[in-house]
Amino acid sequence: MLASRLRMRAKEKAPPQPRFAGRRNSGDKAKPVSRAALAGEADPRLVALSVSIQDDAALYAEDIRGSQAHVTMLAARGIVPKAVARRVVAALDRVRAEFAAGKIRFDPALEDVHTHVERRLGELVGKDAGYLHAGRSRNDQVALDERLFVVAACERADAALARLQRALVRRGREHERTILPGYTHLQRAQPVSLAHHLLAHVEALGRDRERLAEVRRRAALSPLGSGALAGTTLPLDREATAAALGLAGVTQNSLDAVSDRDSAVELLFACALAAVHLSRLGEEIVLWTTKEFGFMTLADAFATGSSLMPQKKNPDVGELARGRAGRAIGDLVALLATVKSLPLSYNRDLQEDKRPLLGAADAVVLTADAVAGAIDTATFHADRMEEALGTGEALATDAAEYLVERGVPFREAHEAVGRAAAFATAHGRPLARLTAAEWKGFHPRFERDVLRCFDARRSLRRRELVGAPGPRQVARQLSRWEKALRERKR
């Protein structure tokens, strides 16, 4: 019932049919390379929906590089005259400069960056421009452009994450001896050094960089030669084009090559996870700069004031790092949803990948650089951090392990210290101030030297397993990262 009523309503409200005999374009010279309607001009409403130049103009450099490599290969294979290829390559250099200077006028009827480049080329070299597109389709062309873009985007994001790692490692080196509580559930748990804490973020960023390198490696293949979907009858040299573009090889299935957007999805995932890591660091900036924590003060240049409250100093940098991650996650989901269920091979839906793809790495670069600046210039308050360690509660586990070292099963030790902690709390006394005799009352294996457990620095010194916050271990990790970041500097 309801369904049929809805159907009827839909019929009543059916949009007017597109009229294909619309306005005429002035003269053949200005005519698009015919992408539009099958006969005559496309309806302006279709044009408005189809146009993507406002987004994909960002791909002009990749598009032109690809075209130059393609036409050079065509000449080498004798498919186009060598002199034509030379003219086309030179003219494309000029088109690139015009794009860079913002001198290309966008025309919605030309749809996308590929057609704009080809049209401008035609204006510069006339009929010769027509040789360029032999053996190529916009389908493999856009796939190539995006792969080249992903390669460069991975490098940009990687360099920014490395800059942030350097800032964290540098501040860590300054604060090898600064101790603070490590937290679980945002409750004070056990002592760590500030260096160890900062290095935790360095590790996460290191994995982000490894991921970006992987994404880059998989993206660096040339899809050119896949044509619209089924290759071409022309004797292209796919490997030569790939090599000229600095790519490692060629894709192996033409249907897959024009319809796959994995490189873009993977870049978005790598960027989203990096953004999530940045958001966690951002959240700590927000927390640590509160009066309640007081662990950190941002430099004035990395804080903002309130337009109303004169006393405010706001950690917008951390908040924006949190906020940007939301967008990064949304963009990833948007692209996955676009690709989902598409039949092979190319479908126009894929054009919708531009918005999410094109801004992903830039968002990571902007965020990482601002956070790096904030970390670089912040003041860390070692006194407040040490104060937050409190009076022994963060060392209760050490007291339990004291018993374990003396042959007591851990569960039994845990209970004994639990009773001591409850006793201390009930009497409003810090755990560290219990007497040796009192400890003995909680377990016969406690001796006078249990009191030494409540020295946080000693506790740290005894944590020297790989990955632990002991000072020698942390110094080793700092050196490892200093070396890695020096070697891989771009």
Ligand code: ARG
């Ligand atoms: N602008 C298009 C895109 O990004 C280029 C490919 C167009 N191909 C086509 N068959 N209409 O997807």
